[in-house]
Amino acid sequence: MKKLILTAAVLALSAGTAFAADVVRMGTEGAYPPYNFINDKGEVDGFERELGDTLCTKAGLTCEWVTNDWDSIIPNLLSGNYDTIIAGMSITPEREETIMFTQNYYPPAASAYAAKTADADVMGVVAAQVGTIQADYVAKSGATLLEFSTLDDTVAAVKNGEADAVFADKDALAPFVTEGGELVWDGEDVPLGGGIGIGMRKSDTELKAKFDAVITEMKADGSLNTMIKKWFGDDAALF
Structure with a gap:
C-alpha cells in the first residue's frame, strides 16, 4: 500500500538492532481501519492486530504493540524503536532497497x-x-x-x-x-503493489523465517483466508 522516501542519514541507521529474545515489538499506525486502528479501550485493534498476535503465538514469541505515525514508520524501524512494520504496507522494489518483507499476508488488492x-x-x-x-x-x-x-x-x-x-x-x-x-x-x-507483508530490518532473518513459516501454514490450512473475510468481507481478495 505505501512508499517512503528516506534520506541518506536515515538509511545509515539500517544496521538496526535485532529483536530481543522472544519479545517482538510490532510497529503499526493505528489509523488505517480495518487493517489497524485504536479501539474504544485505547488498544491497537483490527485485522493486523489479530494476525500479528496469531503469528507470535504460533511462532512461540510475545508481541508488544507500538504505534507510530505513517510518515516516519520505516525510519523508526531502522533506528530500533520496534522490530516489525505490520501496517498495511505494500511490498515494493523501492522499499526492498531499505528493508525486507515476509511473504505477503494479504494478496495484491x-x-x-x-x-x-x-x-x-x-x-x-x-x-x-x-x-x-x-x-x-x-x-x-x-x-x-x-x-x-x-x-x-x-x-x-x-x-x-x-x-x-x-x-x-x-x-x-x-x-x-x-x-x-x-x-x-x-x-x-x-x-497496485505486490501484496502486503511484514516489514523488518534486513538483519532480522531469523524473525523473518519464523513469520514466513506461520504465514505459509495459515495459507495452507485456510485460516488466513478466514481472518481476511472476517475483517474485509466475503468479496475480499483471498489466497
Missing part, C-alpha cells in the same frame, strides 16, 4: 478513487496519504497531488471541496463509500 460524484475529475486535484504507493501513482498520473498525514484527512479534503477525489486502498475507502453517503466510487479500480 485494488486501489480506487472516491469522490462526491462518479464523474469527478481524477486528473484534477487528488488527495492521497503521504508516503503511499497511491500518492506516488497520483503524482505520476499528471493529476495534482494533495498529500495528508492520515486517510481520514484525505477523505475530509474531498468532503470539504479541497480535492476533487481521494485515491487509496479500496478496502480502506469502502467504509466511507456507503449508500446514501457523501462519497461514491469514481472510475475503474487500479491494481
Whole structure:
C-alpha cells in the first residue's frame, strides 16, 4: 500500500538492532481501519492486530504493540524503536532497497478513487496519504497531488471541496463509500503493489523465517483466508 522516501542519514541507521529474545515489538499506525486502528479501550485493534498476535503465538514469541505515525514508520524501524512494520504496507522494489518483507499476508488488492460524484475529475486535484504507493501513482498520473498525514484527512479534503477525489486502498475507502453517503466510487479500480507483508530490518532473518513459516501454514490450512473475510468481507481478495 505505501512508499517512503528516506534520506541518506536515515538509511545509515539500517544496521538496526535485532529483536530481543522472544519479545517482538510490532510497529503499526493505528489509523488505517480495518487493517489497524485504536479501539474504544485505547488498544491497537483490527485485522493486523489479530494476525500479528496469531503469528507470535504460533511462532512461540510475545508481541508488544507500538504505534507510530505513517510518515516516519520505516525510519523508526531502522533506528530500533520496534522490530516489525505490520501496517498495511505494500511490498515494493523501492522499499526492498531499505528493508525486507515476509511473504505477503494479504494478496495484491485494488486501489480506487472516491469522490462526491462518479464523474469527478481524477486528473484534477487528488488527495492521497503521504508516503503511499497511491500518492506516488497520483503524482505520476499528471493529476495534482494533495498529500495528508492520515486517510481520514484525505477523505475530509474531498468532503470539504479541497480535492476533487481521494485515491487509496479500496478496502480502506469502502467504509466511507456507503449508500446514501457523501462519497461514491469514481472510475475503474487500479491494481497496485505486490501484496502486503511484514516489514523488518534486513538483519532480522531469523524473525523473518519464523513469520514466513506461520504465514505459509495459515495459507495452507485456510485460516488466513478466514481472518481476511472476517475483517474485509466475503468479496475480499483471498489466497
